[in-house]
Amino acid sequence: MKKFGKILIEFLVVALCLVYLFPIYIVLVNSFKNRAELYENMLALPNSFSFEYFAKAMEKMSFLRAFGNSLIITVVSIAVIIVLASMTAWMFVRTDDRLSRILFMVFVATMIIPFQTIMMPMMQVMGWARDNLHIPMLNSLGGLIYMNIGFGTSMAVFLYHGFVKSIPVSLEEAATIDGCNKFKVFWKIVFPMLKPTTATVMILDVIWIWNDYLLPSLVLSSKSLRTIPLSTASFFGQFTIEWNLAMAGLMLTITPVIIFYLSAQKYIVKGVAAGAVKL
Template sequence: MEKRTNWLMTILLIIGSLFVLFPGYLVITIAMKTPEETANSLLALPGSLNFENFKTAIQMTNFFQAFKNSAVITVSVVVLTLLTNSMVAYAIARNMYKKTYKFLYYYFVSAMFVPFPIIMLPIVKQTSSMGLDNPTGLVFLYIVYGLSFNIFVYVGYLRSIPKDLEEAAIIDGASTWGVFWKVIFPLLAPINATVGILTCLWAWNDFMLPLIMLSDPNQMTLPLVQYVFQGQFSTDYNLAFSSYLMALLPMVIVYLLAQKWIINGITQGAVK
């Protein structure tokens, strides 16, 4: 049977690819150019690979210190989010027939509709008074702010898991903790992958929360130190794009390594 080419879909995919690839091309070429080459022709390829931009950007941003700060904060947030949010969601999902837990569920979910700028200043004042205006406080806030969306996602997934599995484990002598960690948590692998990736991208790329929380230059994250290239009247785009590429690279690597888990999470979640 002869296969027909869907030309409309092919054209749409080509256009969509151009929208993604063209900005990437600009970032890479500008990062490799001198300011003179950028001024003469924005779209042209660089005359030579100018790696001095990367060296200068590393020195200006104290890149490796900022990278360490971002990595520690992001890893801590992802691990603690998966452990704590899944437990809270499990307690709510298995007790939704009780009014208290149903209220808690809607209470947490309603937090998704509260704009961050409304609570920004009170949060700054409160965390400062509690001595949490540091990376530890930042990790805590990421976990709390992610709770509403994560509970919404986890509860929907948990309610699709048959209770028979838990009842069988209880009959075999497992405690509530044993049921969660040995039966339920392994079954959450697909949704854990989804929550983990979204949390990782959010914590790594976030600018606003670190901006209002961190004042010590040695504690600043990668998105914060990129601001050094913004002048009052001009921006050094060549150095800025070099620094952006280095900050972006870890997330590209994470995506490539976790791609299988992401696809698995989507397909298994659909089957559930």
């Protein structure tokens, strides 16, 4: 009976995985089809596997330029988030006074605020900063990076905060006795020990920032500044949709994230579990 139950559970897990992966199958097989094949049978395999439509999709969506914009935004945003959030969490844990606890709770509280409730007021504020303070917050990669940092820091501080609590204070005291100042204590002793959480923050933020459509669509208006998700919108016209090119473009969009995730997925559970210590 136990063996039958185990087989049933495994069957259900496989079935759920197939259901979950089914949309990816649809996008993949239809990215190799012409429009006639696609409309004839969406589920069937293509008659021939040719990368012709991938080449057309790359040309239409200016893939290399969009890829470069997405890469700059993602790398710079995550680098700053990691540096600021790790230092902030470390100071919150090591000071551990009332002000630190209040500030930490403020960071945690901002995680539950939906972006949709603040996006229009935020755009008005950023427009005011552009017009009155001459700070290019709209239609610039720097402005989008700045906003990504603001939205991504809270979760990163939360994850780092739990892990820092598991680091013995005696290690930092020993480094201080050996002549290290606070800067060296953090970067040479504390930060290397935060590797699991850093990997988790990096993976989660790569998936979020790379695939984000809403915020870049509000901030970036120039074609030359479009990210990859914005570029895929070029296939969806007002009256016609080039579904085969759109499918190829979507595959080009998600492939870098899939590769990155598969190469680093082992750090996700490890980092989240480590960050949950002594919360």
